[in-house]
Amino acid sequence: MTTATVPDNRGRYGVFGGKYVPETIMFALEELETAFDEAIQDREFNELFQRELAIYSGRPTPLTKADRLSESNGGASIYLKREDLNHTGAHKINNAIGQALLAVRMGKKKIIAETGAGQHGVAAATVAAKYGLSCKVYMGKEDIRRQALNVFRMKLLGAEVIEVTSGSQTLKDATNEAIREWVAAVEDTFYLIGSAVGPYPYPKMVKQFQQVIGYETESQFKEIQKGKLPDAVVACVGGGSNAIGMFAPFIEKDVPLYGVEAAGMGVETAHHAATLSKGSNGVIHGSLTKLLQTSEGQITEPYSISAGLDYPGIGPEHAYLHETKRVTYEAVTDEEALHALKLLCENEGILCALESAHAVAYSLKLAKEMQKDQHIVVCLSGRGDKDVHTLMEFEEGGE
Amino acid sequence: MNKRWEVFQHSSDYRFTPYIMAGDPCEEATIELSLALEQCGAHALELGVPYSDPLADGPVIQRAGMRGLAQNMNLEKTVKLVSKLRERGLKIPVIIFTYYNLLLQLGENRFLKLAEDSGVDGVLVPDLPYEESGYLQKMCSEHNLALISLVSPTTREEKLVRLSSEAEGFLYCISSLGVTGIRSEFRAGLDDFLKAAKQNCRVPVLVGFGLSTREQIQQFDGSSDGFIVGSAIVKKIEELESDLLTNREEAIKTFKSYIESLLPVYSR
Numbered sequence: 096m097t098t099a100t101v102p103d104n105r106g107r108y109g110v111f112g113g114k115y116v117p118e119t120i121m122f123a124l125e126e127l128e129t130a131f132d133e134a135i136q137d138r139e140f141n142e143l144f145q146r147e148l149a150i151y152s153g154r155p156t157p158l159t160k161a162d163r164l165s166e167s168n169g170g171a172s173i174y175l176k177r178e179d180l181n182h183t184g185a186h187k188i189n190n191a192i193g194q195a196l197l198a199v200r201m202g203k204k205k206i207i208a209e210t211g212a213g214q215h216g217v218a219a220a221t222v223a224a225k226y227g228l229s230c231k232v233y234m235g236k237e238d239i240r241r242q243a244l245n246v247f248r249m250k251l252l253g254a255e256v257i258e259v260t261s262g263s264q265t266l267k268d269a270t271n272e273a274i275r276e277w278v279a280a281v282e283d284t285f286y287l288i289g290s291a292v293g294p295y296p297y298p299k300m301v302k303q304f305q306q307v308i309g310y311e312t313e314s315q316f317k318e319i320q321k322g323k324l325p326d327a328v329v330a331c332v333g334g335g336s337n338a339i340g341m342f343a344p345f346i347e348k349d350v351p352l353y354g355v356e357a358a359g360m361g362v363e364t365a366h367h368a369a370t371l372s373k374g375s376n377g378v379i380h381g382s383l384t385k386l387l388q389t390s391e392g393q394i395t396e397p398y399s400i401s402a403g404l405d406y407p408g409i410g411p412e413h414a415y416l417h418e419t420k421r422v423t424y425e426a427v428t429d430e431e432a433l434h435a436l437k438l439l440c441e442n443e444g445i446l447c448a449l450e451s452a453h454a455v456a457y458s459l460k461l462a463k464e465m466q467k468d469q470h471i472v473v474c475l476s477g478r479g480d481k482d483v484h485t486l487m488e489f490e491e492g493g494e
Numbered sequence: 495m496n497k498r499w500e501v502f503q504h505s506s507d508y509r510f511t512p513y514i515m516a517g518d519p520c521e522e523a524t525i526e527l528s529l530a531l532e533q534c535g536a537h538a539l540e541l542g543v544p545y546s547d548p549l550a551d552g553p554v555i556q557r558a559g560m561r562g563l564a565q566n567m568n569l570e571k572t573v574k575l576v577s578k579l580r581e582r583g584l585k586i587p588v589i590i591f592t593y594y595n596l597l598l599q600l601g602e603n604r605f606l607k608l609a610e611d612s613g614v615d616g617v618l619v620p621d622l623p624y625e626e627s628g629y630l631q632k633m634c635s636e637h638n639l640a641l642i643s644l645v646s647p648t649t650r651e652e653k654l655v656r657l658s659s660e661a662e663g664f665l666y667c668i669s670s671l672g673v674t675g676i677r678s679e680f681r682a683g684l685d686d687f688l689k690a691a692k693q694n695c696r697v698p699v700l701v702g703f704g705l706s707t708r709e710q711i712q713q714f715d716g717s718s719d720g721f722i723v724g725s726a727i728v729k730k731i732e733e734l735e736s737d738l739l740t741n742r743e744e745a746i747k748t749f750k751s752y753i754e755s756l757l758p759v760y761s762r
């Protein structure tokens with residue numbers, strides 16, 4: 096397939112990717128690339144990473160067959176890759192552990208991170224505590240208000256949460272601010288990015304640390320289904336880290352892949368986060384990719400009920416997989432996601448994250464178009480405890 | 495190299511290059527501020543373009559960008575503003591300071607043609623490092639525009655040699671790590687960095703980022719050929735915002751005396 100050669104040696108996925116950053120941090124990206132390439136060639140580093148995933152985060156996470164949900168929905172049967180059972184409740188910790196171990200290996204004592212909903216912020220604060228690093232988390236003022244619980248968690252973990260008041264005071268501005276801080280403190284600070292976005296080598300590195308999701312899935316599925324591969328694999332896409340990790344081993348194989356974006360109130364409205372369906376080529380946070388913007392190039396504010404999908408850009412590899420049509424990207428509305436979340440709760444006793452509910456919602460549609468003896472694997476990227484407040488507001492406010 | 499750059503390069507002064515944001519607080523104010531800066535002795539002018547996500551800028555310039563955005567200023571209008579500046583008699587080189595996404599959306603070729611026709615002399619793209627700038631570099635030379643290179647104290651030696659020897663217009667040396675903004679202290683070893691930058695450079699070497707007082711500016715006189723002041727001037731414009739909108743003549747007077755207080759005594 097066409098994807099074998101990406102990224103090229105300039106950090107390009109087709110036209111996407113690259114390093115669009117101020118000159119001051121170019122050396123740090125080179126240094127990071129060298130350190131990362133050395134680390135992943137090093138058996139000791141890999142063993143350490145695998146061990147930490149096992150004994151700290153509780154991997155491997157199970158692959159659970161959703162019997163009652165599949166039965167009541169009809170069509171193909173649905174399997175859930177249980178990233179919600181990770182330490183801290185989402186796939187974000189895989190990447191945070193990987194990057195923190197790399198930071199330690201590079202002798203960096205300070206990490207900085209951006210966060211929207213606070214999931215990556217909590218993961219970063221967690222690994223900082225575990226590996227004895229100082230941690231600053233940049234978070235938009237608006238998100239601090241919406242996600243008070245996660246702010247408190249980060250502080251409990253010893254991180255400093257820095258309120259970002261620039262721009263629209265959400266994730267994109269928090270990311271700008273983290274990059275600004277990195278430019279200022281680049282000589283002793285490691286920027287622990289939270290998704291498969293940013294300047295090269297970040298998209299490659301985040302994929303590497305998240306691909307454990309896909310490789311575990313492949314071997315677990317083969318064991319259950321006597322060596323077969325799934326008939327479809329589905330994951331939600333914010334910046335794209337759980338999806339690219341899940342897709343990694345299947346990209347070169349004959350398995351249909353689906354990425355699910357947030358359609359918010361509908362892709363035909365102004366309130367969505369459907370970057371690939373509605374965006375155009377541009378540069379955001381150091382990378383050439385698809386993004387939501389005005390015709391003049393001002394980046395617009397996305398919307399989704401799930402804070403983790405509420406991002407105006409997307410990782411460059413997804414932009415590439417979209418362009419080459421290797422992955423099909425679909426969008427699911429708030430309402431469809433909420434409905435799927437409830438169905439999963441009621442039929443399987445699993446409260447998933449609102450982000451993950453987008454993937455579940457699309458799988459339910461897809462399953463109906465497939466045969467009873469076919470199988471879909473969904474990446475259940477996180478648990479829904481963090482969303483209980485949003486769900487309560489929704490229940491009380493509407494219906 | 496055009497006439498305006500020639501004058502700039504042959505000047506024996508310690509060259510003053512101010513930065514202001516287009517459309518802050520309104521288009522006419524930008525025109526009059528630019529002319530005032532030239533009258534105060536500016537050797538070149540950097541004109542910023544408002545952007546939603548200016549990741550190389552600190553709070554002062556971010557706020558100026560928001561004010562510019564509120565005026566619906568954009569890249570195309572900023573370039574066209576330069577032809578108005580030329581009509582009003584501005585003679586110094588003008589450099590458009592724009593983030594890359596704005597250039598991409600207008601279209602690099604369209605921008606360059608428009609810039610050439612409007613009397614623009616240079617382009618500075620803070621988020622387009624040398625490694626990504628090949629195409630724009632080539633196109634800029636075809637349109638007689640200087641693509642201004644930025645070098646930082648963290649730039650590796652071989653790269654510094656290459657960038658300084660290939661620089662056009664002027665070489666922009668960043669005085670400190672971090673984003674634009676007013677600073678009270680500069681990086682140790684800055685003189686050595688400036689010296690290294692000058693060694694291979696055929697064009698003037700300018701120091702910028704953080705300069706806000708006459709004392710700070712004078713401190714770099716020996717080691718560089720000129721200086722850039724952005725945030726301090728933009729902050730002054732912010733203070734004068736309401737007068738610049740309603741009582742412009744008075745505001746421009748105050749602005750000029752501020753600029754004079756900033757400049758090294760000998761550069762006037």
Ligand SMILES: Cc1ncc(COP(=O)(O)O)c(C=O)c1O
Binds near residue numbers: 334
């Ligand atoms: C549970 C969960 N799933 C998915 C996402 C989206 O991120 P990504 O697309 O990088 O996986 C987030 C982000 O916060 C999340 O918390």
